[in-house]
Amino acid sequence: MILLISILGSGKVGASIAFLCVSNELDDVLLVNTTKEKAIGESLDIASAIPENSKFSIRGTDNYSELVGSDVIIIAASVGVYTKHRAENMDFQVEMIKEIAEKIKQYCPSAIVLLVSNPLDVLTYFFQKISGFSRFKVIGIASSLDTSRFRYYISEKLSVPQSSVSNALVLGEHGDSMVPIFSGVSVGGNPLFSMIDSRETITENVRNYWRTLRTFKSRSQFGIAKNTFDVINAILKKKEISIPASIVLDGEYGEHDVAMGVPVKIDQNGVSEIQKIKLDDTELSSLKKSSQKIRNDIKSVHD
Numbered sequence: 001m002i003l004l005i006s007i008l009g010s011g012k013v014g015a016s017i018a019f020l021c022v023s024n025e026l027d028d029v030l031l032v033n034t035t036k037e038k039a040i041g042e043s044l045d046i047a048s049a050i051p052e053n054s055k056f057s058i059r060g061t062d063n064y065s066e067l068v069g070s071d072v073i074i075i076a077a078s079v080g081v082y083t084k085h086r087a088e089n090m091d092f093q094v095e096m097i098k099e100i101a102e103k104i105k106q107y108c109p110s111a112i113v114l115l116v117s118n119p120l121d122v123l124t125y126f127f128q129k130i131s132g133f134s135r136f137k138v139i140g141i142a143s144s145l146d147t148s149r150f151r152y153y154i155s156e157k158l159s160v161p162q163s164s165v166s167n168a169l170v171l172g173e174h175g176d177s178m179v180p181i182f183s184g185v186s187v188g189g190n191p192l193f194s195m196i197d198s199r200e201t202i203t204e205n206v207r208n209y210w211r212t213l214r215t216f217k218s219r220s221q222f223g224i225a226k227n228t229f230d231v232i233n234a235i236l237k238k239k240e241i242s243i244p245a246s247i248v249l250d251g252e253y254g255e256h257d258v259a260m261g262v263p264v265k266i267d268q269n270g271v272s273e274i275q276k277i278k279l280d281d282t283e284l285s286s287l288k289k290s291s292q293k294i295r296n297d298i299k300s301v302h303d
């Protein structure tokens with residue numbers, strides 16, 4: 001059986017995901033990039049990280065027809081860098097995703113597709129609509145990264161290790177309206193009743209994490225790479241994981257015809273379940289605002 005991980009976009013994020021897949025011997029990796037030299041250069045560099053006894057390889061190309069046979073495709077392509085908010089280059093990115101969706105439909109109609117490119121929820125929505133793929137096989141990866149950031153700030157505030165923070169989740173948009181869910185969080189096994197005063201600050205910090213990071217480094221790459229790798233690993237190694245991820249909704253959480261981050265289970269077939277979790281009234285109303293923000297963005301592209 002041929003298995004192949006194909007990564008579209010060989011920039012910071014695409015190359016970091018490829019590095020993790022290769023160094024952890026997950027599968028053969030194909031890098032596809034518009035500038036062919038970049039895909040080849042990154043694959044040559046990463047090839048030196050192939051473990052001695054690994055049977056897998058990596059190669060780079062600009063030719064989409066080489067996608068044939070891919071089991072998992074990751075979209076980390078981008079036509080520009082945003083500076084103020086993630087939806088800045090939305091029209092170009094949507095154009096790009098439409099072209100990519102047509103090609104993936106042509107060359108690997110059975111693949112599971114993980115989207116990483118921004119604006120994440122809008123692109124997940126358009127990819128699913130244009131490709132016509134099952135919504136359970138088109139997964140936007142970002143809310144799990146936002147969740148890692150949420151756990152980071154809770155642990156920092158309470159001066160406890162991140163490992164003691166559990167059931168923290170960030171849902172909704174991968175953008176300024178994202179919703180950290182405090183009501184289910186436990187620390188050291190106990191429900192988080194304290195920190196009522198800090199909730200607003202933590203929420204702002206999580207939403208602004210990328211802005212803070214960019215005051216020190218040009219762009220983020222490793223956090224999203226690891227979160228994406230975990231999903232590829234779950235799919236290829238047939239190990240179910242539960243994470244928040246973006247998926248087109250059809251009634252779940254009262255939402256239709258929009259993609260946003262919700263808690264899901266992912267296995268070798270893609271999303272196996274959209275989990276229903278209890279949210280308090282404030283969280284529910286914030287989630288509604290978040291879905292409306294994504295819907296407005298989607299509509300602005302249609303118009």
Ligand SMILES: NC(=O)c1ccc[n+]([C@@H]2O[C@H](COP(=O)([O-])OP(=O)(O)OC[C@H]3O[C@@H](n4cnc5c(N)ncnc54)[C@H](OP(=O)(O)O)[C@@H]3O)[C@@H](O)[C@H]2O)c1
Pocket residue numbers: 008009010011012013014032033034035036038076077078079080081096100115116117118119120141142145174219220221224
């Ligand atoms: N989901 C998340 O949580 C998360 C976190 C971090 C970043 N991101 C997003 O991930 C994306 C990639 O970020 P990055 O920092 O890696 O960007 P980057 O370094 O600018 O890389 C983007 C790459 O995509 C290539 N590309 C453009 N159009 C393409 C196409 N149609 N097919 C194949 N390759 C194409 C570009 O090629 P050329 O060199 O030829 O232009 C470039 O190498 C961005 O949209 C970013 O916002 C998401």
